[in-house]
Amino acid sequence: MNRERKSLLYYCNHVSLVVLSLLCLIPVLIVIAASLSTENRLVSEGFALWPRGLTLEAYTFAFQQADTMLRAYGVTVFITLFGTFTSLLISSLFAYAISRRDFAYRNSFSFIIFFTMLFNGGLVPTYIVMTNVLHLKDTLWALIVPLLVSAWNILIMRTFFSQNPQAIIEAAKIEGAGEYRLFFQIIIPMSTPVLATIGIITVLGYWNDWFNALLYIDNRSLLPLQYLVYNMVANAQMMKELSNSAGASLVTAIPTKSLQMAVVMIVITPMTVIYLYFKRYFVRGLTIGALKG
Incomplete structure (x- = not known):
């Protein structure tokens, strides 16, 4: 009887998870369908799970300046790869040091990194340091340095490193x-x-960042993808509003709604592929510090 109850509970859990997964896919399907819909039908009929008048008009509009888009992709990919690698290196070195019980200044450095989670200088001092002290304005470093070190990430790494068997570390030291x-x-x-x-x-932090570009980047050749598509959508909306107020026919030629959805697909597709590849490590990493029976 207990086996039958466990089997029933097992199948109910799986059915519930499948239904929940399908519900999570609905917004993605709506975004895909909207990006492939015509602007007029999208405005008049609303969103749906299937395209309303299949067209690539929004993607064509988004890639009208393909060289600018590709350059922004290149900037974003570079700062994401280089920033992530450097951030992991610095954070892991710091976290490993404060995870070692034989490190004399372990508590002092732990307090310093924890203190930054409670208090920070604010936007104005940060801007002054970045522009007047470090002179990083209009450089790629201005997009990398602000996100380089995270106190929260260091504390998570420290928790993981402290769980490593000390016997392995001692054996390695004995071997020289x-x-x-x-x-x-x-x-x-x-x-x-x-x-x-x-x-x-x-x-994800580097890929989705646009605020640092707003603060520190004036050179259009250094704009990341997120800030470029933000400007694109804002300009398209402004053009449509101006043409609408003037009674011009241009209003029907600017796919603002479908353009927003197309931009979402352009931005999230690389991150979706990366997440699907690393999800097994992500799930294991989320169990750090969990109770084990």
Whole structure:
């Protein structure tokens, strides 16, 4: 009887998860359908799970300046890859140091990194430091440095590193391994779940960032993808409003609603592929610190 109850509960859980997964897919399907719909039918008939008048007008409008779009893609890919790699390197080194019980200044550095989670200088001091002290305005470093170190990520890594078996570290030291060799050849291979988890979070942070470009970038050749598509959608909306107020026929030629959905698809597709590839590490990383029976 207990076996039958467990089997019934097992199938009910799976059915519930399948239904929940399908419900989560509905917004994605609506976005895809809207990006392939004509503007007039989308405005008059609303959103649906299937395209209303199949067309690639929105994607054609988005890629009218293909060279600018590709350049923005290149900028975003570079700052995402380089920023994520550098952030993981700095954060993991810091976290490993404060996870070692034999590190003399462990508590002091832990307090420093925790203090930054409670208090920060604010936007104006940060802007002054970035522009007047570091002179990073209109450089790619202005898009990388602000997101380079996260106190929360360091604390998560420290929790993971502290769970590594001390016997392995002691054995490596007995065999003559130095600190750097111990870290890069033993600790890092053992820490792929937390590195992948923090890596995905950092990648999303760099990929979705547009605010730093708004603050520090005036050179259009250095604009990242997010800020470029934000300007594109804003300009299209403004043009449509101006043409509408003037009674011009241009209003029907600017696919603002479908353009927004097409831009969403252009932006999220690479991140979706990356997440699907690293999701197994992400799930394992989320269990850090969980109770085990």
